[in-house]
Amino acid sequence: MALLQIAEPGQSPEPHQRKLAVGIDLGTTNSLVASVRSGEAATLPDEGGSHLLPSVVRYTDQGVVVGQAALAQAAVDPFNTIMSVKRLMGRGAVDLKGLQGEAVYRFADTDGGMPYLQTVAGDKSPVEISAEILKTLKARARASLEGELEGAVITVPAYFDDAQRQATKDAAQLAGIKVLRLLNEPTAAAVAYGLDQGAEGVIAVYDLGGGTFDISVLRLNKGVFEVLSTGGDSALGGDDFDLALAQWFLQQLGGAEVIAGESRYLTEKARWTKERLTENATVVVDLDHAGQKVSLEVTRELFDGLVETLVNKTVRACRRALKDAGVSTDEVLEVVMVGGSTRMPVIRARVEQFFERQPHIDIDPDRVVAVGAAIQADVLAGNKPDSEMLLLDVLPLSLGLETMGGLAEKVIHRNTSIPVARAQEFTTYQDGQTAMMVHVVQGERELVDDCRSLAQFVLRGIPPMAAGAAKIRVAFQVDADGLLSVSAKELSTGIESEIQVKPSYGLADNEIAEMLKASYSCAEGDMAARNLREQQVEADRLLHSLEQAISADGKQLLSEGELIHLQEQMVILFSLRNGTDSALIEQGVKVLAQVSDFFAARRMDLSIKNALKGHSIDEIEGNS
Amino acid sequence: MSADAAKALTFEFLSSLSAGYMMDITQNYFEFLALPVTYQLDLQSLSERNRELQKTLHPDRFAHLSDRERRLSVQYTAYLNEAVSTLKSPLTRAQYLLKMEGIDTFSETQVQLEPMFLMQQMELREGLESVREASDPDAVLLALQATVDGEMKALRSQFDGFYQQSTPTSLDAAAVCVRKMQFIDKLGREIEALEDQLFDE
Numbered sequence: 001m002a003l004l005q006i007a008e009p010g011q012s013p014e015p016h017q018r019k020l021a022v023g024i025d026l027g028t029t030n031s032l033v034a035s036v037r038s039g040e041a042a043t044l045p046d047e048g049g050s051h052l053l054p055s056v057v058r059y060t061d062q063g064v065v066v067g068q069a070a071l072a073q074a075a076v077d078p079f080n081t082i083m084s085v086k087r088l089m090g091r092g093a094v095d096l097k098g099l100q101g102e103a104v105y106r107f108a109d110t111d112g113g114m115p116y117l118q119t120v121a122g123d124k125s126p127v128e129i130s131a132e133i134l135k136t137l138k139a140r141a142r143a144s145l146e147g148e149l150e151g152a153v154i155t156v157p158a159y160f161d162d163a164q165r166q167a168t169k170d171a172a173q174l175a176g177i178k179v180l181r182l183l184n185e186p187t188a189a190a191v192a193y194g195l196d197q198g199a200e201g202v203i204a205v206y207d208l209g210g211g212t213f214d215i216s217v218l219r220l221n222k223g224v225f226e227v228l229s230t231g232g233d234s235a236l237g238g239d240d241f242d243l244a245l246a247q248w249f250l251q252q253l254g255g256a257e258v259i260a261g262e263s264r265y266l267t268e269k270a271r272w273t274k275e276r277l278t279e280n281a282t283v284v285v286d287l288d289h290a291g292q293k294v295s296l297e298v299t300r301e302l303f304d305g306l307v308e309t310l311v312n313k314t315v316r317a318c319r320r321a322l323k324d325a326g327v328s329t330d331e332v333l334e335v336v337m338v339g340g341s342t343r344m345p346v347i348r349a350r351v352e353q354f355f356e357r358q359p360h361i362d363i364d365p366d367r368v369v370a371v372g373a374a375i376q377a378d379v380l381a382g383n384k385p386d387s388e389m390l391l392l393d394v395l396p397l398s399l400g401l402e403t404m405g406g407l408a409e410k411v412i413h414r415n416t417s418i419p420v421a422r423a424q425e426f427t428t429y430q431d432g433q434t435a436m437m438v439h440v441v442q443g444e445r446e447l448v449d450d451c452r453s454l455a456q457f458v459l460r461g462i463p464p465m466a467a468g469a470a471k472i473r474v475a476f477q478v479d480a481d482g483l484l485s486v487s488a489k490e491l492s493t494g495i496e497s498e499i500q501v502k503p504s505y506g507l508a509d510n511e512i513a514e515m516l517k518a519s520y521s522c523a524e525g526d527m528a529a530r531n532l533r534e535q536q537v538e539a540d541r542l543l544h545s546l547e548q549a550i551s552a553d554g555k556q557l558l559s560e561g562e563l564i565h566l567q568e569q570m571v572i573l574f575s576l577r578n579g580t581d582s583a584l585i586e587q588g589v590k591v592l593a594q595v596s597d598f599f600a601a602r603r604m605d606l607s608i609k610n611a612l613k614g615h616s617i618d619e620i621e622g623n624s
Numbered sequence: 625m626s627a628d629a630a631k632a633l634t635f636e637f638l639s640s641l642s643a644g645y646m647m648d649i650t651q652n653y654f655e656f657l658a659l660p661v662t663y664q665l666d667l668q669s670l671s672e673r674n675r676e677l678q679k680t681l682h683p684d685r686f687a688h689l690s691d692r693e694r695r696l697s698v699q700y701t702a703y704l705n706e707a708v709s710t711l712k713s714p715l716t717r718a719q720y721l722l723k724m725e726g727i728d729t730f731s732e733t734q735v736q737l738e739p740m741f742l743m744q745q746m747e748l749r750e751g752l753e754s755v756r757e758a759s760d761p762d763a764v765l766l767a768l769q770a771t772v773d774g775e776m777k778a779l780r781s782q783f784d785g786f787y788q789q790s791t792p793t794s795l796d797a798a799a800v801c802v803r804k805m806q807f808i809d810k811l812g813r814e815i816e817a818l819e820d821q822l823f824d825e
Contacts, residue, residue, distance in 0.1 A: 019688065150688065180687045222675050382688035390679055417709065419683060421702040479698055480683040542690040593692040600696055604681070608700075611680040612658040612673065 019150040021180060021381035022141045023188070023373025026133065026154055026168065028086040029210035029237075030340075031055045032367055033137040033152075034374035035145060036383070041192070041374040043367045044144045052366060053140075057082045057132045059121035066136040075264065079106055080119045084211060085133075087234070088115060088126040089171075090164030092453075127171045134175035151178035153377040155369050158184040158216050159230045161397050161442050161452050162484050169483065176530070180380040182481040186216035187225045187391060188372030189338045193360050195220065196389060201333030202228070202325070206351055206359065208314065208341040211237035215318050217325040217332075224392040226415065228325035231317045236310065238274075238341035244306045245270035245298070249285075253292050265289060273298050278343050304346040311350050318354055335359040340366045393418055399476060399484060402439035402448045404429065411476050414444065418482055423475040425491075432464040436472055438488050459488045528582070535585040539577040542589055543570055546596055549603055557602045569595050652724055653707035663721060663784045665711060674708045714776075715805050718783050718798070725790075727799050735803045745807055748772075752811070755818060765819055772812045779805050 022035045022044075030052040034043040043051045050068070058070035058081040065073075074081045082105065092114065108116040108123040116123035134154075141149060154177075156168055165182055172179045186205035190196065195203055200220050207214040214232040218225050246266040269285055276283045282299050304311075322329060335355045341347065342365045351359050363371060379387045395418050400410040403426075411424045428436065436459045443451030462470050471491040478484050546566070554563055569592050576588040654661045657673045679685070681704055686697040710716045719729045751768055758764045779801050786798035 181684060222671055223678075380684055380687035388679070390682055390684060392678060392682070417705040419698045419702045420705050421699070477698075477702070480701075538690065541688075542692070545689045545693060589690075593690070597692065597696075600693060604696060604700055607680045608656075608677060611676045 019381040021377035025370035032370035034370035036378035059119040085129045090167035130171035131174035151180040153373040155185045192372035203334045207338035209339040215321045231321035242270040428470045435460045532582040535582040
């Protein structure tokens with residue numbers, strides 16, 4: 001029987017056509033995009049040939065500027081030039097107190113939810129600002145890969161909680177990027193080195209960037225990367241090394257203390273010197289500062305001495321992280337270096353000394369995370385059907401609910417394999433209580449106040465009963481990205497309340513829709529066109545996967561009647577898809593998905609049977 | 625509510641999830657993983673089966689497919705993860721085996737145990753509370769941990785014996801073992817928590 005041909009004229013989908021997928025390292029200081037081409041994963045440069053995109057966004061009257069050009073104006077236009085926005089992702093206005101001194105921005109007054117930054121182009125949320133960085137990377141990828149992106153793997157720090165992960169995903173949605181997966185940065189680095197193919201054991205990832213230091217201890221076990229512990233210092237990075245050297249410069253010039261950012265000249269010179277010391281044992285630097293001209297000789301020994309306390313700090317964090325993970329240094333099988341600052345010979349030497357083994361440094365430490373993400377993106381896009389690679393993840397922080405007395409009751413413990421679904425039952429504590437507040441928190445501490453508040457919602461309409469008689473079931477579902485959705489149900493009445501956890505500090509779905517709309521407000525047509533395109537893509541995806549499914553398993557799993565019915569429905573969607581009514585297509589996708597659910601489920605069950613072939617219970621019992 | 629009761633609800637919840645998708649979870653966890661129904665489970669095989677099924681079911685395998693496939697895969701994988709974590713732990717594995725025999729220790733709220741056992745538990749607990757005042761808290765914790773491990777081991781083998789006899793009386797005795805294990809397990813977790821606290825200070 002001839003199968004449906006689903007293709008636009010002149011655009012026939014070749015079966016082996018490569019899908020374009022990228023890995024994105026959305027960093028605090030710099031961001032990168034990488035992809036796999038001809039079997040090699042590599043980062044993509046901009047037109048000027050630079051791979052690193054400074055994570056800086058500047059708002060002007062004329063529009064948005066991202067990257068180097070924005071960074072160049074940071075000093076003259078500090079309030080409209082947003083740097084290190086990653087630190088604000090998924091944070092509430094309350095959390096920002098801890099960031100004061102670092103963040104110079106003006107925050108708009110909000111009702112305690114998500115912080116908005118005041119700029120000349122209006123109030124901007126961290127999600128919108130991050131989306132600008134992602135849009136720039138997306139445009140770069142499109143230009144250099146010459147095609148539409150299937151999707152992206154975006155990396156996040158291993159310790160990111162649900163709110164921060166959700167914020168990152170929202171930013172991608174706003175930038176029009178389909179997220180194939182949020183991947184932990186240290187896991188990405190380990191993948192870049194192919195360690196997922198290697199021996200099982202403990203892997204330490206030492207990540208010293210421009211402004212942050214992270215140490216992660218992972219365990220690779222049967223293809224599963226488990227994050228055992230993370231540690232570090234969110235205010236320690238390469239910039240501090242520059243500052244230490246700048247301080248010394250000033251002493252030589254007979255001056256007082258350098259204040260961060262105040263003497264940009266000296267810190268720039270210090271950075272220049274530091275970078276040259278990586279290749280040279282001695283560097284001569286000419287200084288022209290405050291009317292004084294001097295030429296100074298800086299040796300590596302001198303520099304190493306100046307930064308010793310900083311290096312010690314990172315080593316202490318490593319020791320602590322190993323302790324937290326419950327492993328000793330000799331159990332560490334591999335050490336991976338990430339972040340531009342790990343180029344410093346003193347860092348490499350001390351890390352090697354501490355872990356008693358040579359760290360991996362072959363891949364550019366600025367690019368290694370993006371490269372790992374690209375490798376996974378290539379697999380996830382379906383370009384490597386035979387790939388064995390599978391990165392299984394665990395929940396980084398426990399999820400729970402507030403109970404009486406401000407206590408947090410854990411529903412899903414940290415390090416539980418995800419995706420996961422769990423349910424917990426609660427009851428009313430007052431006679432005649434008709435509503436119940438559900439407060440979802442994340443963290444390891446016992447008191448709700450010490451955990452991160454993710455969401456609160458109220459289940460109403462509980463029939464009045466004696467205290468303790470009502471049964472309210474709260475169900476948690478965590479997907480493969482570690483993102484949570486929660487539903488609550490009163491069991492006697494079946495009254496239900498469901499939310500995708502949009503963290504207290506996140507954006508609601510309608511807010512995202514609003515922003516998407518706003519970004520197209522000048523061109524309503526664009527919005528409609530994009531909408532149509534999105535629905536067409538989803539329709540194609542469904543039709544294509546059904547077509548493949550039928551040709552693979554149709555004979556075995558479908559009766560003739562079922563097959564005919566499915567094909568009729570496919571024809572209907574196909575004709576809708578070629579129209580211009582996106583709402584109709586959306587509806588059509590829903591209908592076809594529904595009528596083919598049974599087939600998808602049968603295929604899933606068949607693949608389970610196939611996966612376990614040769615492991616019939618009889619055989620196992622016979623062997624044991 | 626206890627964590628075990630949550631477990632019982634989770635089974636139900638997962639079933640309700642799958643109902644719309646005709647997911648075949650009339651199979652018990654052992655069948656689902658093609659493992660023999662036994663308490664002496666080979667953990668190596670469990671982890672191999674898990675890996676094989678993750679390769680088939682994990683959402684990453686469906687990342688490029690339609691929403692429906694991805695949703696289905698999340699649900700199947702959640703079921704798989706639940707199955708594996710339940711069978712992996714000796715306590716929940718024992719509870720699950722009993723549940724298959726119609727004895728639900730997951731959702732019990734109050735249990736009766738013999739006074740001797742409870743007395744012993746109280747003593748152990750007092751020991752735990754005095755750790756902070758001990759001159760060498762580490763040593764006391766280690767000793768407590770050893771006691772807990774020993775108790776657990778004994779209970780496991782008792783359970784297996786009763787379970788294998790498979791008579792109504794012996795299954796009731798197996799359930800008593802499970803209830804004792806729950807006590808011991810909780811104590812074990814409290815020891816760990818205290819260890820963490822002492823470590824942090």
